[in-house]
Amino acid sequence: MSNHPANTQTKNEKLQKSVLRHFFTEQGRLKNLPAQLKKKLIVLEHLTNQLEPKKAYSEQEMNEFIKFYHEDYATIRRELFIHRFVNRNNEIYEVNAPGEWRDWVSLK
Secondary structure (H helix, E strand, O other): OOEEEEEHHHHHHHHHHHHHHHOOOOOOOOOOOOOOOOHHHHHHHHHHHHHHHHHHHHHHHHHHHHHHHHHHHHHHHHHHHHOOOEEEEEEEEEEHHHHHHOOOOOOO
């Protein structure tokens, strides 16, 4: 019964932990953004979870937040927006509700 929900959840948790261990240093810095979409979404979700929900971030604040993790803040900021982790309105960024985020779990 490999499609049992508990097995799937455990498999997803293992994948998530593996990706985060592989792509982040022990100090929490992002080594590089994964090329594979599923892994990239896991990394973006992790970064988004470090932001405060319902807080409005200026573009400069978003850049500074991302620079803590990786120097290529423009690419990562764009990826966060493209995959609906954050919304942008007049250069103000806000975290979307998790239900709006691009879901990596359903990807094959």
